[in-house]
Amino acid sequence: xxxxxxxxxxxxxxxxATTVCLQPFDLLKTRMQQGDGKLNAQRxxxxxxxxxxxxKQNGILGLWRGTTASLMRNVPGVALYMTxxxxxxxxxxxxxxxxxxxxxxQNSKSSSVLPTLTNGGNLLAGATTRVGVGFxxxxxxxxxxxxxxxxxxxxxxxxxxxxxxxxxxSELLRGFLASSLRDAPYAGxxxxxxxxxKRETYAIFPTTSNAHSAAIHSISAASxxxxxxLATHPFxxxxxxxxxxxxxxxxxxxxxxxxxxxxxxxxGYFDGATLRMSRKVLSSAIGWAVxxxxxxxxRT
Numbered sequence: 001x002x003x004x005x006x007x008x009x010x011x012x013x014x015x016x017a018t019t020v021c022l023q024p025f026d027l028l029k030t031r032m033q034q035g036d037g038k039l040n041a042q043r044x045x046x047x048x049x050x051x052x053x054x055x056k057q058n059g060i061l062g063l064w065r066g067t068t069a070s071l072m073r074n075v076p077g078v079a080l081y082m083t084x085x086x087x088x089x090x091x092x093x094x095x096x097x098x099x100x101x102x103x104x105x106q107n108s109k110s111s112s113v114l115p116t117l118t119n120g121g122n123l124l125a126g127a128t129t130r131v132g133v134g135f136x137x138x139x140x141x142x143x144x145x146x147x148x149x150x151x152x153x154x155x156x157x158x159x160x161x162x163x164x165x166x167x168x169x170s171e172l173l174r175g176f177l178a179s180s181l182r183d184a185p186y187a188g189x190x191x192x193x194x195x196x197x198k199r200e201t202y203a204i205f206p207t208t209s210n211a212h213s214a215a216i217h218s219i220s221a222a223s224x225x226x227x228x229x230l231a232t233h234p235f236x237x238x239x240x241x242x243x244x245x246x247x248x249x250x251x252x253x254x255x256x257x258x259x260x261x262x263x264x265x266x267x268g269y270f271d272g273a274t275l276r277m278s279r280k281v282l283s284s285a286i287g288w289a290v291x292x293x294x295x296x297x298x299r300t
Contacts, residue, residue, distance in 0.1 A: 007083040010294040015078030017290050018283040019070045024063035025279035026070060027054070029272035030148040033240040036247070037263055047275065066148040069157055073140035077133055082291055085129040085191075089115040092125055122195055123188035130187030131180050139164070139172040141179065145243040175243040177253050182235030186228045193224035194288070214293045218285040225284030229277050234269035236276060 031050050054062045092098040098121030117125065134141070143161050146152050154160035164171055198220035207213055238257060241250050249259040260268040 004083060004087070006295060006298050007086050008079045010291045010298075011079035011082035012075050013294060014082065014287040014290040015075040016071065018078070018287045019067065019074045021286065022279050022283055023067045023070055024051075025275050025282075026144075027063055027065055027148045029275040029279065030066075030145055030240060030244070031150065032272040032275065033237050034149050034151060034244045035271075036245060066144060069140070069144040069147040069160075072157070073137055073144045077137045077140075078287065080136070081129055081133045081187075084133065085125060086115070088125050088129055089117055089121070092117055092121050095121075097121075098124075116195070119192050119196070122191040126187035126189075126191035127184040130183040134179050134183050135173075135176060138174075138176045138179065142172060142174050142243050145175075145240055149244045151244060175239045178235050178239035178242055178256070181253075182232045182239060186232040189228040189231060190224045190284070193227050194220050194284075197223050210293070210296055213296060214289045217292050218289040221284035221288035222281045225280040226277060229280040230273070233273045233276060237269050237271050240272075 028047060028050055031054075032046065051063065054065075058065065093115035098117045100116045100118055139161075142164055143157070146164070147154060147157065147160055152160070154163070198216060201216050201220060205212075205216070207216070237260065238253065241256050241260065242253070248255075250256050264271075
């Protein structure tokens with residue numbers, strides 16, 4: 001299998017693993033963010049109550065509603081993102097503006113298979129790749145958000161997609177600006193912190209074990225995911241509102257920002273933050289361990 005083929009397969013495997021394992025976090029986050037108006041309940045009580053209502057109505061499998069839509073978005077999305085990111089970083093690594101000279105040691109063969117860039121290079125590569133892939137797959141992001149919501153009576157994914165597509169390109173790209181404002185800094189910050197934490201961890205705990213490497217990748221990715229998630233969460237709330245709500249006050253980025261501020265104040269921009277934080281930490285840990293772990297395995 002070619003390098004690109006290995007990267008695509010590894011990315012798809014990563015997307016499959018994280019989606020199936022963590023769909024309940026996405027479902028609950030969407031349900032918490034879709035509301036309109038003030039929330040008076042305690043946050044933890046609201047999460048538990050929402051989960052209990054879903055289980056009561058649809059059984060435990062109800063927490064995995066929208067998994068197929070998520071797989072349609074995440075499997076090709078993660079595969080494209082990780083492959084494109086690796087390829088872009090490979091090209092950028094040939095430039096003296098972005099490259100870092102890598103010192104090869106006896107431990108380096110099991111540490112990472114990814115190109116090494118400066119922080120600026122990592123920031124640019126992560127942001128550019130994430131926005132590009134996000135544009136291509138935004139229709140599936142809209143489909144995913146609405147299928148996870150309980151505000152639409154969709155009977156099938158096909159029917160849901162046809163219903164959205166009939167409303168025109170603007171509906172298929174709904175929320176893309178908010179998604180970009182979330183994804184560009186998230187991806188850039190994530191790569192910067194992921195590579196930085198991983199590099200420092202290897203310097204302190206050098207290893208020749210693939211299992212040890214996978215653990216370091218998981219810890220580094222989880223830490224980077226937590227930092228990047230907290231910094232960009234407000235735009236995730238805004239994106240969900242735009243994609244799910246049909247009222248005029250949620251049409252457009254600035255109008256949605258004003259509506260949330262008027263109704264909830266600053267706390268409104270952090271609805272579902274605990275769930276997204278948990279989901280991102282776990283998905284980063286699982287996803288990057290699977291991605292780099294498979295490439296290390298394929299290389300040996």
